[in-house]
Amino acid sequence: MTQRYGIPAALFSLKSFAAAMLATYLAFSINLDRPYWAFLTAYIVAQPLAGAVLSKALFRIIGTFVGATAAVAMVPPLVNSPELLTLAIASWLGLCVFVSLLDRTPRSYMFVLAGYSACLIVLPSVETPGAIFTIASLRVQEITLGILCGSLVHGVVLPGSVTRFLLGRVASILVDAERWSRDLLALEPRPDLDAERRRLAQDVSELHQLSIHLPFETSSHAPRVRTVRALQDQLSLLLPLGAAVEDRLRLLQAAPGGLSADLLALLADVRAWLAAPATDHETRTAQAAALHGRAAAIEPSVSAHSDWRDLLRLSLLARLGALIDAHRDCRDLVDQMTTPSWMPVTPRAGELLEGRRNRELHRDYAGAMRAALGAFLTILIGSALWIVSGWQDGATAVMLAGVFLALFAASDDPLVPLRGFLLGTLVATLLGAFYGYAVLPRIDGFPMLVAVLAPPLLVLGALMHSPRYAGIALPTLLGLGSPAIIASRYQGAFAPFVNGAIAQLVGVAFAITMARLLQTAGVEKAIRRTIAAGWRDIARRSDASGPPDLRGWINRMLDRVALLAPRLALQGQRDGTPLYDALRDLRTGAAIAELRQVRLAMPPMDAAPLTDVLRDVGAYYRNLDPAAPAPANPALLGEIDAALAAYAAADAPAVRRDAALGLVSLRRNLFPEALSYRGVAA
Amino acid sequence: MIGEIAIGAVFVPTLLVVALLALLLTALLVRVASKAGLYRFVAYGALVDVCLFIFVLAALAVLFPLLGVHL
Numbered sequence: 001m002t003q004r005y006g007i008p009a010a011l012f013s014l015k016s017f018a019a020a021m022l023a024t025y026l027a028f029s030i031n032l033d034r035p036y037w038a039f040l041t042a043y044i045v046a047q048p049l050a051g052a053v054l055s056k057a058l059f060r061i062i063g064t065f066v067g068a069t070a071a072v073a074m075v076p077p078l079v080n081s082p083e084l085l086t087l088a089i090a091s092w093l094g095l096c097v098f099v100s101l102l103d104r105t106p107r108s109y110m111f112v113l114a115g116y117s118a119c120l121i122v123l124p125s126v127e128t129p130g131a132i133f134t135i136a137s138l139r140v141q142e143i144t145l146g147i148l149c150g151s152l153v154h155g156v157v158l159p160g161s162v163t164r165f166l167l168g169r170v171a172s173i174l175v176d177a178e179r180w181s182r183d184l185l186a187l188e189p190r191p192d193l194d195a196e197r198r199r200l201a202q203d204v205s206e207l208h209q210l211s212i213h214l215p216f217e218t219s220s221h222a223p224r225v226r227t228v229r230a231l232q233d234q235l236s237l238l239l240p241l242g243a244a245v246e247d248r249l250r251l252l253q254a255a256p257g258g259l260s261a262d263l264l265a266l267l268a269d270v271r272a273w274l275a276a277p278a279t280d281h282e283t284r285t286a287q288a289a290a291l292h293g294r295a296a297a298i299e300p301s302v303s304a305h306s307d308w309r310d311l312l313r314l315s316l317l318a319r320l321g322a323l324i325d326a327h328r329d330c331r332d333l334v335d336q337m338t339t340p341s342w343m344p345v346t347p348r349a350g351e352l353l354e355g356r357r358n359r360e361l362h363r364d365y366a367g368a369m370r371a372a373l374g375a376f377l378t379i380l381i382g383s384a385l386w387i388v389s390g391w392q393d394g395a396t397a398v399m400l401a402g403v404f405l406a407l408f409a410a411s412d413d414p415l416v417p418l419r420g421f422l423l424g425t426l427v428a429t430l431l432g433a434f435y436g437y438a439v440l441p442r443i444d445g446f447p448m449l450v451a452v453l454a455p456p457l458l459v460l461g462a463l464m465h466s467p468r469y470a471g472i473a474l475p476t477l478l479g480l481g482s483p484a485i486i487a488s489r490y491q492g493a494f495a496p497f498v499n500g501a502i503a504q505l506v507g508v509a510f511a512i513t514m515a516r517l518l519q520t521a522g523v524e525k526a527i528r529r530t531i532a533a534g535w536r537d538i539a540r541r542s543d544a545s546g547p548p549d550l551r552g553w554i555n556r557m558l559d560r561v562a563l564l565a566p567r568l569a570l571q572g573q574r575d576g577t578p579l580y581d582a583l584r585d586l587r588t589g590a591a592i593a594e595l596r597q598v599r600l601a602m603p604p605m606d607a608a609p610l611t612d613v614l615r616d617v618g619a620y621y622r623n624l625d626p627a628a629p630a631p632a633n634p635a636l637l638g639e640i641d642a643a644l645a646a647y648a649a650a651d652a653p654a655v656r657r658d659a660a661l662g663l664v665s666l667r668r669n670l671f672p673e674a675l676s677y678r679g680v681a682a
Numbered sequence: 683m684i685g686e687i688a689i690g691a692v693f694v695p696t697l698l699v700v701a702l703l704a705l706l707l708t709a710l711l712v713r714v715a716s717k718a719g720l721y722r723f724v725a726y727g728a729l730v731d732v733c734l735f736i737f738v739l740a741a742l743a744v745l746f747p748l749l750g751v752h753l
Contacts, residue, residue, distance in 0.1 A: 050728070137692075156728045340719075 013461030016046040019153035021450050023146045028488045033138050036486035041146025043477050050159030051217040057147040059110035064143045067117025068136040079129040086383040089122050093402055094376035097409050101368035106212045116403040123395045162213045163222045173203045174334055177238050182274045184246040185267050200239050201562035204232050223337040229359055230352040231333040236558045237326040240587045241319050247668055248316035262298050281346045288328035295321040302656040304649045308676035315664045360552040362559045366529055371409035374518040378405045393503040400507030412523055412567055414515040420471030422508045428479020429501040436484045527567050528626035530560050534585045535621045541592055542618035548593035557586040584669050591665035598658045609643035632670045640667050641677055685752035696753050704739040
C-alpha cells in the first residue's frame, strides 16, 4: 500500500530535507565557517535504507578524519615547495584510490574519502598554510555535524530496513534459482536460459554488497553476516552444477536411445520437488535425501567396460544429486535468515555456518593501479595548469576533478556519471543565480530560507530516489549547496559567485577530459585482465599439490563472472561467447580441484596419468593469450582419455567413480566438440 | 567554562568524549537487549535506541563530575 503513489520517494525526500535543514540550522547557530558542508553531507549520506545510511556515515567520518590528518601532516613540512606538496597530495589520492578499488564493497567509500578529503582541505588552503589545522578541524566538524543529522533523521524516522530489503531480495533470488533449475531439467531446452541464469552471479554479488550494511542494522532480527556468506556459497554452487547437468542431459538426449525411463521419472520428480519443496525442515530434508538416493541408486558403476554413455550418465546423476543438495541447503539457509534465533534451524545449516567468514573475491591490481595513476595525473596536471595560469579559484577546479576521478574510478565508464554531473552543475548554477539574485535578497531569517529552498530541494530529493534521475539530481543538489546560498548572511557579490560556478564547470570538464584520455579501451582491457586472471589462477591451481580450496575457487571465479557480465554487455557481446567464457573456466577449475582431491587419496605410484593431465591443463592455461585464445591441444585429449581408461580399471570403486567424474567434466569443458570417448577407436 | 581533554596537542571537549562513550555503551545495550528479545515488546525500536542513548549520556553526565572529571 505504502509503495504506491510515489510515497517512498516523497518520504525519503522529506526526511533528507529535514536532515539537511537541521544540519544547516545547527551549523549556523554554532557559527561554523562553511555551513554548506554540513548541508551537503546530510544530502550525500541520504539513502533509503537506514543501515546503509549508518554504514556510509561511519565510513565517511573515518575517511574524513584520516584525510584531514593526512592534510595536517603534509602541509607544514612542504609548504615552501608547491611542487613537492602537489606531488604528495597527488600520491596520497592515488594510494587511496588504489586501496578503494581493491575493496569494491561499500567500505571502499572510506578510502575514497580519505583521499579526496585531503585534496579538499589542502588545495584551497595553500595560500594560508598557517591555518591548515583550523581548516581541517572545521571540515571534520562540519562533515560530522551533517552526518549526525543525516543518521539521526534517517535512522529514527520510519527507517527503511536493510534486513527487510535483503530478505525480499533473497526470496526472489531463490524463486528465480529454483525456476532456472527446473527449466534446465525440462526436456525441451530454452535457448535463452543460459544467459538468464548468469544473472545469478550478479545476484550473489549484490547479496555481498548488502551484507556489508548488516552489522549497522540496529533493528532486531538482523541475520548474521555468516548466514549470508553461507547462502552465497550454496547459490554459487547452483550455477556450475546446473550448467554441468544441462550439458550432460542434452548430450544424452541427443545420443541414440535417448534417456531411459528411470532417468525420465527421476527428472520429473526433481522438477516437481523444486516447484514446491516442503516448508518444514524434516520433510524437506527427507524429500531431498530420497531424490538423491534414487539418483545414486541408478548411477552406473564404472568399470573397464564402461562406455562414454555410461560415463555421461554417471556424471549427470552425480551432479544432479549435488544440485538437489545445494537447493536443499539454500532453502535451509533462507529459513535460518528469517528466524530470529541464532540456533541452527537444521543440523545441516549448522554445518554450513561453521567457521564461515569472508568471501574470496577477484582482485584486479592492474586495474586499480591504472585508476590510481589516473587520479594522480589529474591532480598533477591540473595543479600545473592552475599554478601557471594564476587563476585563484582554479584550486576548486583541480579539487573537483580529483574528487570526481576518485569517486568514479570504480565505474567502467566514468563518462556517464560525469556527464550527469556536468548537466547537474549547469542546472544548479542557473538555479543558484536565480536564488542568489532574485530570491535571497528579499528574505530574512532562517525560517524564510527553509521555506524558499523547500520547493527545489524537495523535488530534487524525490528524484534522487529514482535510479534513473539520481545521476542528475544529486549533482544539482550539491551545486545548490554553494557558499552563496547556504550562508548565515546574504552575500551579494557577483564576481565570487560566477568565479566559483565557472571553477566547478571547469573542474567537471577537466575530469571528463582526463577520464577520456586515460580510459581509452578501458573496458576491453578490463575484460581481458579479468579473464586472464582466471586463467593464471587455473594454471596455478592445477600445479599445486596440497588439498584444493574448491569453495574459494568458486567464490572468486563467480565474482569474476559477475564482473564480466556488465562489461561484456557494454561491449555489445553476450557473456558465454566461446573465447571469454568465465563460467566454463569456473567449471574447469572445479574439475581440477576434484582431480587433485582424488590424487591426494591415492598412492603416489598410481597418480602418474592424473599428474600428466593436470600438468598439461596448467600449461595450456598458462600459455593462453587473451588477445588470441587458442583451443586446447588434441594431445591433452589423448591424455584425458588415457587417464579415463587407466582409472576405470582401478581397484577401489571410489577412485573409479571420482576420477571418472572429474575427467568427464574436464573433457566436456575443454573439448566440447570432441567425439565421444572411445568413439573413434571403437 | 567547558572542560577539555588534551589528546596530543589537540583539545577535545570532554562532553564529546563522554558522548562517544555513551554511544558505545548504547550500542552494547541495544545488542544485549536485542539478544534477550526485549525489542519484541517495543513498537518502534529506533526511537527506543535514541532514548536509550539520551539516558546513558545523562547518566554519564551525572557520574563523571562525581568522579572529579569536569564536563
